[in-house]
Amino acid sequence: MRTPLLLLMWLCFWCEVRSALRTTGGLRRTGWEHTGMAGSALSLRRSKRGWMWNQFFLLEEYTGNDNQYVGKLHSDKDREDGTIRYVLTGEGAGTIFVIDEKSGDLHATRRLDREEKASYTLSAKAVDKLTGRDLEGPSQFTIKIHDINDNEPKFTKDPYIASVQEMADVGTFVVQVTATDADDATYGNSAKVVYSILQGQPYFSVEPETGIIRTALPNMNREVREHYQVVIQAKDMAGQMGGLSGTTTVNITLLDINNNPPRFPQGVYQFSVPESLEPGSTVGLLKATDADTGKNAEMEYTIMDDQDMFQTSTNRVTQEGVITLRKPLDYEKRKTYTLRVQVENVYLDPRFHSRDAFRDTATVKVMVEDVNEPPVFKRPAYIMEVKENAEPGTIIGSVSAVDPDANRNIVKYLIDWRTDMDHVFNIYPNNGSVYISRLLDREEQAWHNISVQATENNSLMSHVPVYVRVLDVNDNAPTFDNVDEAFVCENAKAGQRIQTVSASDADQPTGGHRFFFSLAPEASVNANFTVRDNKVTEETSTKRPNN
Template sequence: MKENYCLQAALVCLSMLYHSQAFALERRNHLRPSFHGHHEKGKEGQVLQRSKRGWVWNQFFVIEEYTGPDPVLVGRLHSDIDSGDGNIKYILSGEGAGTIFVIDDKSGNIHATKTLDREERAQYTLMAQAVDRDTNRPLEPPSEFIVKVQDINDNPPEFLHETYHANVPERSNVGTSVIQVTASDADDPTYGNSAKLVYSILEGQPYFSVEAQTGIIRTALPNMDREAKEEYHVVIQAKDMGGHMGGLSGTTKVTITLTDVNDNPPKFPQSVYQMSVSEAAVPGEEVGRVKAKDPDIGENGLVTYNIVDGDGIELFEITTDYETQEGVVKLKKPVDFETKRAYSLKVEAANVHIDPKFISNGPFKDTVTVKIAVEDADEPPMFLAPSYIHEVQENAAAGTVVGRVHAKDPDAANSPIRYSIDRHTDLDRFFTINPEDGFIKTTKPLDREETAWLNISVFAAEIHNRHQEAKVPVAIRILDVNDNAPKFAAPYEGFICETTLLFQPIVTVSADDQDDTANGPRFIFSLPPEIIHNPNFTVRDNRDNTAGIYARRGGFSRQKQDFYLLPIVISDGGIPPMSSTNTLTIKVCGCDVNGALLSCNAEAYILNAGLSTGALIAILACIVILLVIVVLFVTLRRQKKEPLIVFEEEDVRENIITYDDEGGGEEDTEAFDIATLQNPDGINGFIPRKDIKPEYQYMPRPGLRPAPNSVDVDDFINTRIQEADNDPTAPPYDSIQIYGYEGRGSVAGSLSSLESATTDSDLDYDYLQNWGPRFKKLADLYGSKDTFDDDS
């Protein structure tokens, strides 16, 4: 810091000396800085040429970071027409005017009132003007000038990163480039040496060096070995002022890691390895491990092992465990203690990847001797085959022999063997085994369609040592027997148009058989013998396990029969053959002219066909007439203050009125034939309606049986209601038909006629006479002959 203050003071002195010399030179030459050079006229009109200045007035300098007690004099502005009487006023404007730079409006001296930093701003552009002090009239045009901030060395060099990390291969040649570090200086690189940097190494010799001008770090020692030292810490300094005394400096740390190269071969730590193996060991079992050490890392330290010689080369093998870099010796074939008791192997360890640069150093491999001793053991039984496959027919009786397994004791003692089934593999206990001879039998009939193969495991154990046991898998194939009849492959359903032509195809069916293909190579489709000459449909076998159903005639009617059930016999080709009868439902449907199905619902068809536009209009008209009648009737009843329904002696016969005939009392039966009510047999048949002419003729609805002669009126009414409900051509009138009849020999009074002289009733007979024929017409529409309830 003391060096910085001294440098600043020296620069301030130099600047002040420079400006004082400039002003002295100006006084000596009688030159004063003005705004712009221009011509002036003398008193006699003579044009005078202004003298040329000896320095550029419109560029001033001020040193940065000045911390003196007084403002710094930047420069002086003066106009040639200023006679010194104070009539001229100097004005300063522009960047920093009034805040950073102030001007004495009389003398034109410019001072900097604040400390300036060139790294924040290098120059300021200002505008000067001379005006009349009294009138503010410009005396000269405005003139622009620049104030430059002069740099001092006040910023130390800074590296781009605080720490660097670099790698270089071990055993690299001297001068190998490692990394380049870069520093920057915020000072002005165009002024002096404030930003001229020089790099040097403070820590890291004698292993590394740095180029002074570029900052490139290079290796300085040959054959640096990673296995000896892997990581180095280097400190680099950057100093300005070209590295001279008084310059500022900055440092950074560089961590350099030596990367591995394959410069070391693998080495066994010992010359002989001793191992042992039991004769009971199975192939693939581990015998022992060897390891060759390689100080290299990564792929350079990978080692592979091989057996190159020895008398056990056929019985043993070695593999590499790349996680532990060990050689694993395994048993390749079983060994027998009674045959040979010791083996010797020669094992070689070599690098997987070899660097050609270091091959001259010698072979990158090593060998070792491995001696293996065979140990005696009580061996478990051995099956004569590694697995067994047996066959048995399905549905075979319990106790049928499936096959046999056989094992023996390989030891000299030759202990007896006992067999058992692993019940975890035979949970349903389909099989049993003879423990002495190993014969396997069934315990129940088997079904191939449930499972075609059954897999079990059989144990063989020594009688004297139950722990010595062996296990063998047994696969049992269930042979197929033709015990399943073929059936439809899917729930088929056929559709046929009413306009179907002769022998038109309806649907194609196929079949499935759970038995094996050997018992059903081809299916045969036919009709049962009793309907072989079916008049409606026929079956054609396509001889490819499918059959086509065809119409045997043309023209079907949904009104007569809307669906057919067609039995089809399907037989397989097994021995003996199996067959089944499957029923195909064929629906009769309505179709358009192109044969596309429209509807297969018979009732919907009847309704759609029976109600035409004219019928609907007639129905609506009838409804309107009924509503008008009801409204008029209710209105008249209210005027006479009578109830809508007359309950006189609880006798509903008051509601029965005869029309179109005056009558002669109860004995007169010509106008009203009561026999019709007593015997409705004659009207049980289908009676077409008079209001609507149906477009199609329909058969009488089934299920309506004729009533006997002794039936009373209630049964007759129920019969007529049921007929009306089931008649699709009936108009949808919401009306009620009520018939009153007490039977023969009634003691009730006779019914009044329209012309009766009885005066006890308040009925309006003129109204009833006018509407009588209309009620009769409505009664005819509903199928009634002579009577109609007046409240309807």
């Protein structure tokens, strides 16, 4: 019910009116008299002329059934015999305000709201009913709508969104809330707002006069609780009983700071990789945990030992440590590696911990798995020699390969037929001895390039090149380079040179043979011609010009 509140407002209203009367000297103007105050029996009687008009006061939000009495306009020329008529003009005249033209009583016809319009300016005059002559000229006065506390405070936002760093000191500013009251701030406490916190203690507090929200609890930890919902009340009448109130919600988020170090969930990690793993491949992933978020949770991983075999990097999306291989593995040489991996935050906050406190280490064991590898030849390539007159079946050399695995399986050998389409060579499968299958001719082909395969369990295979050099034997007779007819003049002298002949041999050394020239036995019968040996090598003789 509003009755106690209205009674309180009336008491305040009367106090103000009485004060106004004492300071302004009344509500009368020359020839006029104002008696009564909005439902009161107060009356003023003129003792002399020359009083000034003052304001009429009318309480807003009148709830009565009849028109609300404002006051009385009276001329000292009115002898109350019905000869004077009162006329009202100005703001709201005839609609909001009406005057009894006989008595001068002024009423408001409807409920008024100060927040819509705080005052009205009107004029009144007294007119002789018979002649229509103005007995009192128009005089202006004001009706002021007197405020009551009928508006609750309203916040400018609902909800408010705010944030503050975790671990902030007590009293740290968070946000300021503001509520406004449409009531008259110049009168009483109707618009005097006081703030209080209804929900959110003991974490936050609010300053009653300013609406500033501050932290109230030390060491608030985002990792324990991140979001808070605070309810703030604004109450008018300076917070006194009977005042109106409004509320708003403030959603506060604690912002992360780097107050948590990264930690490995376990002390030892183990990964198994095949010895055939290629350098650059991933060995395993490590993931440290950090209760912080965003930039404060970024980590860096470092291998503290065996950096020549392994290295680490950080996946910036997942914050995982990626261990990769740098060099080839060999199960037969080393079967396990033990690494010490360190993780630390990239960005540190020196307010909370030293750099050492923001590090953690874990042991990583890398187990190398044996892979069934193909046989390995003892040499990268083989060179063999054989004379061209060697008999088929002659062994010209041997190759050797072993199984690199621990079980040392037996290795078998064979010639890759694609490199020996004519089947010139063959090999003993158990010992790798290479032999020829047919006669060779150095003058036909001096080198043969073949490939030998080594297999293990008829599955894994490796190859090695074998270069066979065919050595020369003297199996070719010299041949004349030119067979020409020779001509001689009939008057030629004895000993005159008729022709020079040269010869060559397909055997080695090319261009380095020493030939001996003579007449064939069947030609020696004819004593008219002789052959003289120049005693030069094959190379020299072939370069001598013909004569």
